[in-house]
Amino acid sequence: MFDREYDVIVVGGGHAGAEAAAAAANMGSRTLLVTMNLQTIGQMSCNPAMGGIAKGQIVREIDALGGYSGIITDRSAIQYKMLNKSKGPAMWSPRAQNDRMRFAEEWRMSLEQTPNVDFYQEMVKGLLEKNGKIIGVRTSLGLDIKARAVVLTNGTFLNGLIHIGEKQFGGGRAGEKAATGITEQLTDFGFDSGRMKTGTPPRVDGRSLDYSRMIVQPGDKNPEKFSYLDTPILREQRDCYMTHTSVEVHNLLREGFDRSPMFNGRIKSIGPRYCPSIEDKIHRFASKDSHQIFVEPEGWHTVEVYVNGFSTSLPEDVQFKALRSVRGFENVKFFRPGYAIEYDYFPPTQLKHTLETKLVENLYFAGQINGTTGYEEAASQGLMAGINAHLKIHEKDPFILKRDEAYIGVLIDDLITKGTEEPYRMFTSRAEYRTLLRQDNADLRLTPRSFKLGLASEERMRRVMEKEEKSEKFISFFRKTSYRPEAINPILERLDSASVKQADKMYKVFSRPKVRMEHMLEMEEVAKFVSDNQLNHEVLEQAEIQVKYAGYIEKEKSNADKLQRLENIRIPDDFDYSALKSLSFEAREKLQAIRPVTISQASRISGVSPSDISVLLVYMGR
The missing domain is CATH 3.50.50.60 (FAD/NAD(P)-binding domain)
Structure with a gap:
């Protein structure tokens, strides 16, 4: 065969x-x-979802790489949301509900x-x-x-x-x-x-739920998408819903703790810290009277529903009894119980x-x-x-x-x-350069590299070059073009931002915290430039972020460049760490086991101190 x-x-x-x-x-x-x-x-x-905090950035990076x-x-999306929009763009994270x-x-x-x-x-x-x-x-x-x-x-x-x-x-x-x-x-x-x-939660029959007793969770009014190619934008979306557990639910769940594999010792392995089971949440956060439950449809046409936040390995009768005490779940029918897997x-x-x-x-x-x-x-x-x-x-x-x-x-x-x-x-907090690694610029960062590999198509590369050129041209326009005080002051007054007395470059006023792209577009010169150059939402977003966060971006680039010096100092494959007696015992043990490729990688190993790195640098200098 x-x-x-x-x-x-x-x-x-x-x-x-x-x-x-x-x-x-x-x-x-x-x-x-x-x-x-x-x-x-x-x-x-x-x-049935893709993306989320930091995960959405990864999906965008996968797409940019082909x-x-x-x-x-x-x-296959049925709902789209951009999470963390109330924070800076380094934290914005796309998430989609999907038809499984x-x-x-x-x-x-x-x-x-x-x-x-x-x-x-x-x-x-x-x-x-x-x-x-x-x-x-x-x-x-x-x-x-x-x-x-x-x-x-x-x-x-x-x-x-x-x-x-x-x-x-x-x-x-x-x-x-x-x-x-x-x-x-x-x-x-x-x-x-x-x-x-x-672990995973129960799947239930959506026909048995009372959504009127829950809080509706709609998608974005103007949904975006994940791919940088011409994939469909959602014209219609399915709602998700939110409800909560209660003291009664927690007490019912506790009745089964003696039969829980997590508590009676049958499960000895470690589960995900940031996605705990419902019994783990009740045990670890005993002072909390309720926890959120997100009710997520599994697709456009199926009645199957995913009960996000209720992951469990408790006996099926305990799961059923407790879930029936959750608001909106009083008559719930199970498709299958939740379970844990080692x-x-x-x-x-x-x-x-x-x-x-x-x-x-x-x-x-x-x-x-x-x-x-x-x-x-x-x-x-x-x-x-x-x-x-x-x-x-x-x-x-x-x-x-x-x-x-x-x-x-x-x-x-x-x-x-x-x-x-x-x-x-993955979390945004794990990335020390998260201002550089935004979801909006994954194509600019990675498509050129993927194109050289032969993975990203010419169409992808053409789109990236066009986006980059138009963004730079738009930013240049703001740097070169002056505003008229009589045009900008009404906007600034409306935003409770100090008015101006004389003309200056648009870039300067655009850099103010309260001034957004939508406000700049109220100015005739800006609107005309956007129209004449056929600038789309991606270009407008890119230009705004580059202008408003220029200082943060430059600082992170500078920090990355400084650390690049250590990245360029390579350690030989057969390097004998045991010969360096000045290294701590723990450092020798960890370095020998992991065998880092560069000094920079060595500096990130748990148990390797700055003084150990100094010893390595001195040796490499010799």
Whole structure:
């Protein structure tokens, strides 16, 4: 059946696997996607949504790099919101509710229409390795499929164990069996492995809910979208709703705590700190009388509803009884109960920045196998693993994003350098250069780099160049053009901003905190310039941010440039840290284990102090 060698085999068809297969194939690699169920490619295993705080920036970056997640999100969206609009643009984060079935269908269709992608449905039981280099995979039927590189994106399937109250059974997801064999082989190779936990809430019948007792949560009045291409903008949206738990609900849930696998010791692994189960929230925040519950439709036409905020592994009878005491849920019918799942992962300090393993050549890990949580985090890793697998086997330089270039760069650097002992989730606070890494400029930051790789299309590059040129031209217009006091003062007075006595450049008054683009457009000269040059919303937004936050942007660029000096000092692969007695014992141990590539990376390792870095700098100077 498989008489030829593939360039890249991707194991797993979730968000990481789908992006990895698309990237490798679009760059020209003969790619095989092997998954246990072809009907669940791109499946949204948990909530039917993409984006959110910091995650929306990642989806925009994936799109700018030529990935599919943004396009597929736009094609299957049922609601769109820009979060954090009351804060500065560094914090703005797009989020979309999606039609779960359409999302998976769009992924399947997009991959089927991608040249160079083949598909095969079966479990991969093991890896084919020779002299420390990967040469293929072995399936449960005993088929050996040869490849020059393999990307593992196994999600929660590696020895997955599902918990509902006192019941537990093997599975990688509700209704799907776990994957076995790979963990055991990797530990035989010398890899360290661990266990993590995540959970999901009940799915319920929307016809049994009383939405009149809940708070409506509509989408944006003027919704945007994720992709920088011509994907559809939502003309119609579905509402979400919000309700709350109560003291009564909490007391009913506590009745089942003695049968909770989380509290009686059956679950020993660590779950996501920032997405706790409802029982964990009640236990950790005992003084709180209520918690928010978001009621999210699963699609345009289905009645299935996702109960966001009620993730649980309590017994199903406890879940049902407690949820019926939530406002609006008095007559709720379950489609299926919530559950927790434990699964194997491999601490990501065992990887290079390309996501290739340090122990076995041409083997890549992406997604939850690296200890992350979230569709967006997984998809971005899959994209980078697919790109780098292709580049490696074609003897080209690796593609690595730095911390000042992308949230994806922050994500991977955090994983490789610091590791993680709990499911890693991206936040804006993790990015020290978040003013540079905004959702609005992901195309300007990353498309030129992707275009050089041959991943971003000429159409993408043309759009980026046009946006950049028009934005710069508009900013130049503000710098060169003067306002008339009689034209600007009525606007300033309305905004309670000090009036002006003489003409000055528009750039100066536009820099004021209260003055927005909408106010500048009231001036005849500005409106005419916008009309004459056919400037769209993206250009107007870009110009406004560049003008109003110029000082912050320049400061971050300066800080990034200073740190770049340490990034340029490379550490030899075979460097012997034990020979440097001036290093602390902990630093020697951590540096020897992680083997950083540069001084900059070494400085970010937990346990390596500034004085340890000084020792390394002195040695490198010599």
